[in-house]
Amino acid sequence: MVHVSATPVLALRGVSKRFGAVQALTDVELEVHAGEVVALVGDNGAGKSTLVKTIAGVHPIDEGAIEWDGRSVSINRPHDAQNLGIATVYQDLALCDNIDVVGNLYLGRELRKRGVLDEVEMERRSRELLDTLSIRIPSVRIPIASLSGGQRQVVAIARSMLGEPKLVILDEPTAALGVEQTAQVLDLVERLRERGHAVILISHNMADVKAVADKVAVLRLGRNNGIFEVKSTSQEEIISAITGATENAVTRRAARTNGEIKK
Amino acid sequence: MSIDKTSTATEESSVENTDAAPAAVAAVDPRLLVREQGFAGYLGEFKRKMKAGDLGSIPVVVGLLIIWAIFTSLNSNFLTAGNFSDMSVAMVGTGMIAVGIVFVLLLGEIDLSVGSVSGVAGATFAVLSVTHGMNEILALVLAILTGTAAGAIHGFVFARIGVPAFAVTLAGLLFWQGFMLQILGDNGTINLDSEGVVVKLTSYYFSDVAAAYGLAIVVTAGYFLSAFFDNRRREAVGVPSRPLNEIIVRTVLLAVLAFAVAIVFNQYKGLPLAVVIFLAFLLLTDFVLRRTAYGRKIFALGGSVEASRRAGINVELVRISVFAIAGTFAAIGGLFVASKIASANQGAGTGEFLMNVIAAAVIGGTSLFGGRGRTWDALLGVMVIISIQYGLALEGIASPVQYMITGGVLLATVVIDAVTRKTQKTAGRA
Numbered sequence: 001m002v003h004v005s006a007t008p009v010l011a012l013r014g015v016s017k018r019f020g021a022v023q024a025l026t027d028v029e030l031e032v033h034a035g036e037v038v039a040l041v042g043d044n045g046a047g048k049s050t051l052v053k054t055i056a057g058v059h060p061i062d063e064g065a066i067e068w069d070g071r072s073v074s075i076n077r078p079h080d081a082q083n084l085g086i087a088t089v090y091q092d093l094a095l096c097d098n099i100d101v102v103g104n105l106y107l108g109r110e111l112r113k114r115g116v117l118d119e120v121e122m123e124r125r126s127r128e129l130l131d132t133l134s135i136r137i138p139s140v141r142i143p144i145a146s147l148s149g150g151q152r153q154v155v156a157i158a159r160s161m162l163g164e165p166k167l168v169i170l171d172e173p174t175a176a177l178g179v180e181q182t183a184q185v186l187d188l189v190e191r192l193r194e195r196g197h198a199v200i201l202i203s204h205n206m207a208d209v210k211a212v213a214d215k216v217a218v219l220r221l222g223r224n225n226g227i228f229e230v231k232s233t234s235q236e237e238i239i240s241a242i243t244g245a246t247e248n249a250v251t252r253r254a255a256r257t258n259g260e261i262k263k
Numbered sequence: 264m265s266i267d268k269t270s271t272a273t274e275e276s277s278v279e280n281t282d283a284a285p286a287a288v289a290a291v292d293p294r295l296l297v298r299e300q301g302f303a304g305y306l307g308e309f310k311r312k313m314k315a316g317d318l319g320s321i322p323v324v325v326g327l328l329i330i331w332a333i334f335t336s337l338n339s340n341f342l343t344a345g346n347f348s349d350m351s352v353a354m355v356g357t358g359m360i361a362v363g364i365v366f367v368l369l370l371g372e373i374d375l376s377v378g379s380v381s382g383v384a385g386a387t388f389a390v391l392s393v394t395h396g397m398n399e400i401l402a403l404v405l406a407i408l409t410g411t412a413a414g415a416i417h418g419f420v421f422a423r424i425g426v427p428a429f430a431v432t433l434a435g436l437l438f439w440q441g442f443m444l445q446i447l448g449d450n451g452t453i454n455l456d457s458e459g460v461v462v463k464l465t466s467y468y469f470s471d472v473a474a475a476y477g478l479a480i481v482v483t484a485g486y487f488l489s490a491f492f493d494n495r496r497r498e499a500v501g502v503p504s505r506p507l508n509e510i511i512v513r514t515v516l517l518a519v520l521a522f523a524v525a526i527v528f529n530q531y532k533g534l535p536l537a538v539v540i541f542l543a544f545l546l547l548t549d550f551v552l553r554r555t556a557y558g559r560k561i562f563a564l565g566g567s568v569e570a571s572r573r574a575g576i577n578v579e580l581v582r583i584s585v586f587a588i589a590g591t592f593a594a595i596g597g598l599f600v601a602s603k604i605a606s607a608n609q610g611a612g613t614g615e616f617l618m619n620v621i622a623a624a625v626i627g628g629t630s631l632f633g634g635r636g637r638t639w640d641a642l643l644g645v646m647v648i649i650s651i652q653y654g655l656a657l658e659g660i661a662s663p664v665q666y667m668i669t670g671g672v673l674l675a676t677v678v679i680d681a682v683t684r685k686t687q688k689t690a691g692r693a
Contacts, residue, residue, distance in 0.1 A: 078573075094573045096566030098634035099559070107563055108574030110556045117554050120493070123502045141503075 007070045008033050009166050009198040010055065010086075015064035017047075017054055024050045025222045027064070032167060037189060037199040039213035039230075041206075043242055047222040048202050052169050055200070056088040057081035087160035088169040093152055095159075097145040101137060102126045104144055105159050133158055133191055136184075150181020154188055167198040174208050186212050206235050220244050320628055322679050323643045326672070330647060334654035341654055344530035351528075352465050354649040355537040356381075356599035357616075361623040361641035362548055363414075363592030366585050368624055369552070369565045371633020372421070372428040374589045376435030377620055380413045381597025382443040382612030388461060388598060389453035389607035390446050399460045407594045413439060414590020418583035428586075436617070444609055452608040455601065463536070464602040470533040475525035478534060482542075483518040490514070537599060541642075544595075548638040561585060565634030596620075615666060622673045623648050630680055647672060 008031040017025040025047050032038045042048050053059045057078040075081050095104050102123050111118040126140050135154045174182040189212045218225040218241040226241045334341040360377050367374045384406045391402035417435050421428045490510045497504035528534050552558035560581050563571040601607050626647050627640025655665045
């Protein structure tokens with residue numbers, strides 16, 4: 001099993017977020033360690049995307065604290081998150097169809113040599129990066145438009161790796177992908193873990209979660225509804241936590257003991 | 264470390280490992296990326312591109328050859344050195360403005376004001392230098408800056424306030440036309456000094472035959488050397504490079520073209536100054552678009568505004584600067600137009616002129632949907648437009664027919680653009 005460090009890379013303590021009259025997040029706790037994949041699951045509107053956006057700095061939190069490597073930090077802008085070493089891959093991949101793979105990987109942080117784009121060096125490093133992640137695409141010099149959905153997804157993830165982030169957040173990376181492509185992305189997630197990155201994976205697909213995640217954090221109506229070890233938890237338990245179908249003392253206790261939730 | 268050895272080693276292993284199991288691939292360097300294997304590989308890639316709808320400049324070059332063939336068969340005067348030389352000088356004004364339009368089209372936007380702005384630049388220069396007796400160089404710079412400022416204003420209203428570019432520049436079209444008429448005053452026409460700098464722009468020819476040949480040599484050698492050294496560097500770090508024979512074939516083709524043009528120019532008055540300036544601007548803008556981070560940002564915005572914003576690109580600033588560039592090129596083009604007729608008049612930049620400029624950029628192959636195009640497109644497109652104009656004028660065919668033909672050509676181009684886009688999408692998914 002992968003070694004998990006004692007201090008979490010990222011820890012959320014009692015995070016709350018309001019949008020006008022809507023309490024989107026209430027007292028949410030979350031811990032992610034280096035070399036650990038935490039799946040964030042929940043029904044639609046459970047607050048997954050909001051939680052991710054608070055970490056990514058899109059929506060600053062209202063209450064609670066964010067700890068980074070044990071230090072308390074405030075993330076108010078996307079820039080803050082990036083500086084800490086948080087990379088987010090959103091569901092809409094934010095790639096430029098008309099630009100080739102190398103151009104997309106280095107978009108906004110182009111390598112320059114005497115003011116001119118250093119295409120050769122960028123291409124070399126792109127190939128190196130894709131090779132280390134074992135990403136297979138026909139050529140690094142073809143436009144994104146001619147890649148499949150899965151290939152685009154892996155390019156988007158590879159792009160997030162360029163800044164050597166400590167934490168990678170993947171928002172529904174396998175939604176709308178085929179079987180082979182999903183396998184490719186899941187392989188990549190495992191490789192991220194092997195390389196010691198902390199990963200937060202948002203997913204609707206229990207099979208994917210069971211396949212790659214170490215821990216599953218369930219959100220329900222903007223609150224924690226249990227944090228489970230994937231190995232020792234059945235799919236049914238997770239699903240009932242998501243839907244709230246069997247909310248009873250047992251699940252509550254399980255949530256408390258596993259997730260160390262302070263109420 | 265010895266780079267050469269490792270690169271050859273990976274090359275060999277890539278062939279063997281292409282179909283190997285993933286586990287084995289992880290151990291050895293998995294070069295699963297397609298490599299160009301010599302000249303045959305290049306031809307294969309070319310065919311694949313054709314099939315995928317990546318037609319590049321081929322439709323417009325073929326179209327241009329057909330147009331020339333038709334007009335030559337109709338009138339033997341069409342393909343003479345004199346006519347060719349005249350067309351080359353006449354196309355610079357329209358072509359310069361079309362370069363600016365290419366920038367705007369790359370963003371996926373449109374600038375309808377460039378015709379009027381070009382008229383304003385001509386009028387500004389005429390008023391400052393002729394009416395007020397200002398130094399010609401200073402007046403020239405001020406006239407160009409007027410265009411830059413006008414473009415920057417359009418860009419500001421579009422990018423910061425969020426008014427659609429179409430509407431902003433339509434307002435600009437009217438405003439700047441009025442502005443031009445206002446500063447030209449009651450006379451309506453101001454004749455330029457026939458010995459002045461601006462008139463010389465289109466009337467000066469390098470009559471020494473060495474000039475045209477020299478330029479052809481410089482262009483060819485420059486192309487070869489830059490391609491050669493770029494390739495050397497690619498080989499050194501082990502990324503795919505073009506085969507040397509491909510570079511040689513390309514260089515030879517370029518040399519044939521460059522010397523053919525030089526011979527034609529030398530048969531008439533020599534190398535026109537206007538053409539040299541136009542080529543210089545084309546090289547400069549092409550360099551900016553393809554080789555600088557700024558150019559990459561323009562393409563990125565044409566591809567996806569949201570992706571660009573998330574990549575940390577200052578969207579507003581790039582948009583404003585692109586419209587300022589379009590305004591600048593409009594002004595430069597306007598000065599060439601004024602230079603050609605040696606006067607600034609009320610008709611400058613009005614009527615079908617604007618449509619010709621936009622048509623030139625689009626016919627050349629710049630996509631209306633943004634994110635695809637090169638400034639060389641402006642050259643190809645304007646050659647088509649000017650060829651039609653001159654060919655029909657030689658035949659004595661009136662402008663109504665000319666409009667209809669240009670309209671037809673434009674429609675054909677836009678259809679090709681839309682169809683290519685579709686083909687590319689389906690080919691990409693295949």
